[in-house]
Amino acid sequence: MxxxxxxxxxxxxxxxxxxxxxxxxxxxxxxxxxxxxxxxxNQEKLNWLERYARAEDGTRDHAIARDQLIRQKIIAPDPIVRSNENYWGQFNE
Incomplete structure (x- = not known):
């Protein structure tokens, strides 16, 4: 809140x-x-926000900071991807 x-x-x-x-x-x-x-x-939240903002998207540091912010409910989690034939078929091309 x-x-x-x-x-x-x-x-x-x-x-x-x-x-x-x-x-x-x-x-x-x-x-x-x-x-x-x-x-x-609080200091922990600020540290993770700064780390997330500084890290390049797609890097391990960015993913770790994002995970921490999701755990703290600061940012929304990624949507769950439901696998089906169409989903897996996209990787065969």
């Missing part, structure tokens, strides 16, 4: 939100008056 709160709410309940970010893998968006909003995420 993603939370959107104001800067003053975040400040007054800092421990509560930091615990949710750390323990529940939440993302908290903090809106700030007259400034850009910020997102607060």
């Amino acid at each position: 993603t939370l959107a709160i104001t800067q003053s709410t975040f400040r007054t309940q800092l421990k509560k939100y930091l615990d949710q970010i750390s323990e529940d893998n939440e993302t908290v968006y903090v809106t700030r008056s007259n400034n850009s909003s910020v997102a607060v995420v």
Whole structure:
């Protein structure tokens, strides 16, 4: 679940939100008056997101980072491919 709160709410309940970010893998968006909003995420999530973004598609590092992000329910898993004669036939050409 993603939370959107104001800067003053975040400040007054800092421990509560930091615990949710750390323990529940939440993302908290903090809106700030007259400034850009910020997102607060835990270090592990940020590390995997950065690794995924930097890795070239099709590489082992990209696949590992993608797998971790799927496990954390940050990105959707690949659809399941149902095999049938048509599916396997495409590889005979």
